[in-house]
Amino acid sequence: MNSLVANTMPPKTVFDLVKSHISLPLNRDYAALKRVLRDWHRYSTQVPLHSKPTFPAELVIAITRTPPSSHSKDNRKKSNRDSTASRFVASTESSASPTARSRRWSLWNRRDAVPTSSGEGAAATAQGGERPLVYRKVVPLHVWTAVLPWEMQRGLSFSDLALPSSLAGGSVTPVAREGHEAQQKTDALKEEEEDLYGVVTPAGVVSGPPACAATRTSAQSPSVHRTLTSITPPVPAMLFLADVPSTKAHGIGFWSGAIRQPIDVLFIAPTLPTSVGPTSPSFQHLREQDGRAAVEDNLVSQQVLKKYFPLHEMHPPSAPAASSSVTFRLHSFSHLDPLPPSLHPSRLGTTEGRTTGLSFTAAPDAPYNSIKEAPRYILETPRHTLQPAVTAALLESRSLLGTKAGAVGNGGQGQDEDQDASIDLIVSLSDALRKDIFAKAQLCVEYVTLLEDAIAHYARELNMDRTAMDGAANPIEDGDASADNAQGDGSPGTNEKPIKVWLSEHESRWMTPEELRRASQATADVNDSKGNHGGDEGACDTDEHLYEAPRQWASEVPNRNESCAEEDVVASPVAANTISTVMPSSSSSSTAMSAAQAAAQAAGATPAQPDAVSAARSISLQSPMLRDETEGRPSYLAPSFVGRHESSTLQRSSVVLSADKLARYPKTHSHMPQLPPVDYELYDLCTRLGVGQQAILYHYHERILREWRAELQRRRSLHSSDRRGIGDVAEGVSASRAIDPADVQRMVALVRDRSLQLAPELVSLVEAVAAA
Structure with missing residues (x-):
């Protein structure tokens, strides 16, 4: 009995479900394809979010402050640069206003103007000033990953973004604790580090720390700057990864869907140092050589690198351990609010969807250099996670530096104090999180692509007049056979x-x-x-x-x-x-x-x-x-x-x-093609899972609109004829065109799913048929 229950239970990971589909002939059996789609739909809807595995990560907020004696107050007033700290403080103080809640903020106006805290500290030290203070506030994250199409489609819909019960009591993630211990052992011996391509730079001048380096910098060399670190309680999050072709074609954008709580949306971009960045052709050539070597060693597919990791920010698990020069920086951020019950997702673009003070769509509002450095990593956390943490880091760093903590409440004086504070926000991914993202990216290339090809094949086959073609060919074959058999x-x-x-x-x-x-x-x-x-x-x-x-x-x-x-x-x-x-x-x-x-x-x-x-x-x-x-x-x-x-x-x-x-040799059909009936189950599954949507919409969308218009007309004519007492005649005439009631219920449930954003014409048509 226990074995039966174990077999009927859905798997806990996507890899377990993929293993059960290996022996299914998707290209030869249409029933096998439907079974695979049903399994994924059952997994995405019935397996709760808290039963899926999470992986540790860190959101690092680095505040670099220069002591007041190292420069005069007049120079601070003449500074015309954009103050990151003032934006955070201003948005926190005026959070009661609707416009401030819906405001989007970018860390910098241009990608080449990324603030480098350690570089500024080294420059101040070289000029003979006092040592700058680097204050790091670490926000531990427990991350669920969403890379597969059905994970991207559903997201946090119908799920509560909260820590699992087994992780709610912890205050420091394992990645932070391990990184802190490892750094204490190695920093005393290493004052210089060599990056992936042989550019030797001082340890304090490196523009971005490697993975899980948030807590490693607390023991930096005292000759450069003073570093203090604080760790907050852990926070749940979900990390999305968009592929390069879809980003290039459609851009990056998120909408509320069926979320149950307000969330912060953090757009994260992989960035390279200036010395080895895209502007350096020689290092770009070296990265391409490394990618070709990994492909030749059968460690990774070429399509995986092109589609998901063009900067080689992720390495295959089987590849030899190598330090990556890519840093995941916060590009911009926004937030999303749950949809009101009275607002349907198909009406987001109307005036009704532009509710004052609420944000239902989010997109990066800062430019980026190239598609390779686009903010394709999207992190969703509970609302009021980022801005309060940054504000607290500013206050704590100011108090540690010796300034008055009460200056924040004095309006302009608090903002003037934060003019000299530079903020650097970095997301550090653990090794387990990197392996999971890389494995899911491989599944998208090697498994989901074949699934989409099978869907396109069957959608094309189900929209061809096979009977007409067979009937037209039989007379010719019979005539030739009679002539040939005469010999x-x-x-x-x-x-x-x-x-x-x-x-x-x-x-x-x-x-x-x-x-x-x-x-x-x-x-x-x-x-x-x-x-x-x-x-x-x-x-x-x-x-x-x-x-x-x-x-x-x-x-x-x-x-x-x-x-x-x-x-x-x-x-x-x-x-x-x-x-x-x-x-x-x-x-x-x-x-x-x-x-x-x-x-x-x-x-x-x-x-x-x-x-x-x-x-x-x-x-x-x-x-x-x-x-x-x-x-x-x-x-x-x-x-x-x-x-x-x-x-x-x-x-x-x-x-x-x-x-x-x-x-009798036709060049075209002599009659309207007799197509097979619309497979509403295939349309429903592909729409809910977000897989094969291009082929499904191409072959089925117009046919569904035509059939449902005819069904609406049939029901209205039947209703009017019933009033006149001739219902039997009308029903006998139009019974052959009637849509199956099970398909009607399936489409009604589809358009009423608040996690999907369908065409308004289809939604209104289905609702009209259901009400007729």
Whole structure:
């Protein structure tokens, strides 16, 4: 009994569920694809967030202050730079106003103006001033990851962002504790560190600490600056990772969805130091070499690096340990509020959705240098996590420096005191968190891509008129079969599949294996007769004038039948060789001529070829767009003859030409295509999971709108006819077009899901049908 319960329980990790799908034939079995989609939908809806694994990380707030004696107050008043501290303090003091709550703030106006706290401290020390104070406030994070499409689609909808019960009592994360102990052991011995590409810089001048280095800098060398660290209670968070192609095509944006509490949205960008950044071609080339080496060693796929880690900020778990020069800095931040019950997600873009004081959408509002440095890492934390922590760090650093803590409440004086404070916000990811993100990125490339290809394939197959194509092909096959079966001398049957035979570099024709064998045998007989009688030159000269006309006619055949050769088939050189063969005597000449005529008849008549195109047509369909346009259309290669169209040739051939049969070779369908019914379950699953949406919308969206408009009209006409007392007639007329009630309930539940943002036209149409 316990084993049965264990088998029915959903897996706790996505990797366990992927392992159960390895043996399913997605490309060959449509039921297997539906099973996979149902499993993922069950996992994303039934497995609670707190039962999924979390990983440690740190939000590091570094405040660098210079003592007042190192510079004058006049220089501080003349500073025109944008004060990060004043923005935080101002937004905290005026948090009661709606405009302040919805304000977005960016750390810097340009990405090259990133404040470097340790660099400023080193500069002040070099000028002979007092040692600056670096105060670090560490916010431990317990992070859930969202990289797969259904994780990105659902996010924190219908979930409470709170710490699990097993982690609620801790105050310091393991990553902070381990990093602090490791740094105390190594900092006394290391005053310089070498980065990944051989640029040696002093330890205090490094612009960004590596992963989990928030608590390691508390024991920095006292000759550079004084460092103090404080750690806050842990905070829950969810980390999203957007891929490069979607970021380039659609940008980065989040909306409230079905969240249950206000949240802060932190946009984090991977940045490189100036010495090894994108502006340095040599180091960019070295990074590309490292990526190629990892791909050649089969440690990572090339698509994983291009799609998710263009700066190589994440390394494969199997790769040798190497320090990364990439720092995850806070790019900008915003916040999201839960949607009111009266506001539907489809009306966010209307005036009703722009509620004063509430924010339902979030996007980065600061520029970035390139798509590689875009803020694709998005961290969601509970509301009022970032700004109060920064404000507390400013107050604590000011009190430690010896200034008056009460200066914050004095308006401009508090802001003037914070003009000299530089803030650097960094997110440090633990090794376990990096491994989980990298593994999920590999799943997106190696598993989700195949799943989307299978969805696109079946969506295309379910929107093709297969019955019409089969019905149009049967009469042609039956006609050819009756003509071929009339021959009892080994003529080719319909069970032999024709193959394309290239006669030259530019000429080809379709022949069955039997026709190819007969043509090859005729060519071999002609060559043997040439070899046996090649020495009789006198007879050749005497009969030369008998075959002048056939030679000339054979050379003119391609010109006379040029259009036929371009559309159907090109004349075989077998016929030309056999016709122009010179025979030594009249007896052997008549025998050879009969063999040549038979070979010419066998090679010259081409039967109809269903689902085939001519050589010229196949070359013109090399364009992918043309192939997509002609996909699913019936194609037939009409029967043709190459040579003298004499009555004896037509009578002895197996191909029968008639105007009636040629008229039945359709280029288009003679009626509206009879498509299979809409698979509403596939549409529902793909929309909820966020996978294969492009193919589903392309094939199903317009069909669903047409069917639901007809269903709405049918229900309204049925309702009006019931009032007039003729309900039975109306129901009998339109019963065949009625949508299944189960599909109606499925679509109603889909449009009422507050975690999805669907087209307003579809939502209003489905709601109207449900109310009719």
